[in-house]
Amino acid sequence: MCGIVGYIGNDNAIDIVINGLENLEYRGYDSSGIAFLDEGNIDVVKCVGRINNLKEKLSKEYKNFFSNIGIGHTRWATHGVPSDVNSHPHLSMNGKFAVVHNGIIENYLKLKEELEKLGFTFKSETDTEVVSNLLEKLDDGDFLNTVFKMKKTVEGSFAFGILKKDTNELIATRKESPLVVGISDSGFYVASDIIAILKYTRDIIYLENGDLIHFKDNSYTIYDKNDKIVNRELKHINWSVETATKDGFDHFMLKEIFEQPKAIKETLLRRLDEDNNLNLDGLEDLLDSDLKRFNKCYVVACGTAFHAGLVGKNILEKAFNFPVILDIASEFRYADNFLDENTLLIIISQSGETADTLAALREAKRKGAKVLSITNVVGSSIARESDNVFYTFAGPEIAVASTKAYTTQLVSIYMIALKIGRILNNISKSEYDEIIENLKLIPDKIQLMLKDTQIYKSIAKKLKDKSNCFYLGRGLDYYTAMESALKLKEISYVYTESFAAGELKHGPIALIEDGTIVFVIATQRKLYEKVISNIKEVKARGAKVFEITQFDDSNCVCDVKILIPKTIEILMPIISVIASQLIAYYASLAKGNDVDKPRNLAKSVTVE
Template identity: 55%
Template structure:
């Protein structure tokens, strides 16, 4: 949920850490801080608010150092303020840590440490970490960290400096994302590759339980059993430009406009002359499919909506019932998962805590597991039996756009692959779907040309106290995603309802002038959707319909029509979501909100 950057090497660590933190601000922006060692003296600066406030609070050249750790926070324990900001120090001020995750037994540890005379200043769970390390320190910081990790319970990644050993940076990864990066003049630790990619593409994805001891010219990795191990160095194919705005006002609008290019690439990767090309690590064999009698899809937020579109595709193409469940509910319900179940986990980051917990539960039961994720080397991608990558590239804005559409594409290819192997569809049908899919990027480009139309709609709804989305079947899934986008960045109360359920209670919320965005793209149920729109108009709603160009009947049941290019029903979510994304973006801009960093939210939800 928070962002960590650390550096040790020949360059100015304080500058490098601050630069890296700015690229991680989408992970948290309540407060920020950094520690460094200069002339054998540990120094720490912390500020409430954005990283810019921290950056302006001291002279980075005056306080240069060759070793530093930094943190940008999304609060979980304790309000956002300077005291609760990271880094946190041990009582004697000698050991400093930055931390992402949650220490589950911190209250018990805090109580014991207070009895031993340790002082606590903050409300955070993190502050127990440096004190547990200090309590176990016997002259070697690494040995103290080994002992501390046997005591700490929870999911965490930690960066540690010790004033008494000024040339060592220690890092720990336990069920919370942390990578190690190698550059010619030093080493980084970081929560996300975006913070280090301008310096190096040589990455080691640390595994759960790994502890790394980093010196200026060397490093040693230890596994959860404290044994030395070698980890593979991966050369990542991401450029610094991928992690920059490249002239756009916000990352969100950049990522919306990147979708045509990204989808062209993803579609081309996943087939070869219309023969499905899922890699071996993501493809299920016929023998494996014959051993599966139930399919589940679980995810959170936008990824869950993509999963629901995947459920629709699998059921309609492969003729297999699919159960979809929010990941935070999955692990606490009796889902009747067994060793004949396939469970599909969808996560942009591959580190979503609830989804990761659901994955571990499914694996413990013996189910076959498959990940749909965007991040190579992420926890979910490594722990699942199978993995299908989305190839969306870095997505920086908290509100997901291109990750969503690439997740839908990936799930559709998975559905076609399963259906073809089970002989529920033919290769000819697969070719027809993919040929229609190949038109989608150009069709999105056509939609993007009408930005003034979406600005006008956004301006007309920005002051509404409530806005509703409606739809049936696949359109209801698209409506839910549209409602989520609008509420998370505009802060307008927005809900999605199944169109057919309106008269069973929800229509009581409609007042004169209430904006309702009706997604009306499914040809088989279009007459029903039109009828529902009429019900809304009769109660005074302002109905804005998203419909295909060929739909000439929707105009009589709409105040405003957003036309999208014609495609097959299965693929309409990929087009209908684009106006939703743009309306949400422009509403947020017009309201003066921080588009890329909406309040109370963070990009990668790594705590449950």
């Protein structure tokens, strides 16, 4: 992985591909490269580091050069260390084919061994170079047929962009990894993410799993997984690349933190009428069906989305009146799960392309389960393959560390649970009204928090020279502690662990020493006295404690109390996490890190 861009048309492919790669920088990468036709030959320029390095190489070697066809790639290393030679695109041994690739070829070692026996040599450690040499081996003079044969030979996940020497044609194909196609009057575009090509077109085709698209003679043909010609719907995207700019903020992450009041309001009010009735577009057939047939509900996700599921577990259990099972997607798909037609699987994914989550979805559907997805990206693979989809209206989230997607996922789960709970009579009208009325107030409460961020800046400075810290919580606050720890570790690189506060005595307290920073989230009144006891325990061992709470008690035993706005306790995770997001952001800033593109992380994890 991580990003693919391709172009064929009337304009300069080099400029378009480089611009597309720059728009994919937010996904994270360690190297980049481009391939294009030069009087029939394929020229490749690639290097480790930022895309600016690639632009400098191009300006020296190909200043004012024009090519109407090209493919480019940003790479996160999966096979082979980050290096110029391991960067994409990869040429075949005799320069006949160039390939860019997202995904993992599972049988590449076997294929490589077979190719080496035939005399093929390799320069890199990658699985992708195996594909370029395989294409050369299979070449029968027909570009399209050669790629068809390659598709049948490789095993694993992939999105490919492919060029052939002396052939002004571009082929792209996908299996598991996403690819979108853009259409304009001046040419055709292919990319792993819409944002790469939005500057040039908003008319998009989403390739289905197994599809191949062949661009030739100012037209294109799409083939399905069985190599049969098919038509795919052309969709017009309403949002533009301007939506994904910083708008004066120093970083996308800070902008996205500050966008949360608007994002939550959009997600909520688009579904709520003046009488507080929820109209959940996209879920009609699910809600109109016999909900009582469900006797199992799984919530499956990864990372931040998994934490959203943990927070939503309680209200979902209340809605269904039976236990709800949470699982990490990468574990779920290999477990012996009891899935059948009486199972509802709720999938949560910001990008809608998370590889493990998508695999879990497909396994569940294979066994007859009903799949409801919560995602932020319209037309994503998860959205298209789910039985029902509930979109969060967070807008494009560019920073790798998720913020507004998380809080809108929480709001979405609450809405879905409230609607189901009312239909099944497991949530009373008064409970429903109380939660809805308080949800409507959340955006203003977050806005209030964002007016003065000085306390978070001062706390972040205390983390500048720390190598580790901890988050504690009980009940819902424990799940917020998990998300808070993830935020801090992924962008500040401070090793941060979260613990259920009641588990301190069972091992974690051994890690507490003089000067250890401990964040405690305490927003649940019935657990508050227990949490105070935990604070005293770590204080007695020299910890410096920062308490995030809405309780303004005079007998504070912490070192610093971070007072946040009040709401009903079931909704406190939406508010308390804002404090943690700000702490993580300013801590990363204090350490001089790249906030939006933390090391080794990708925005959309499209490999398993």
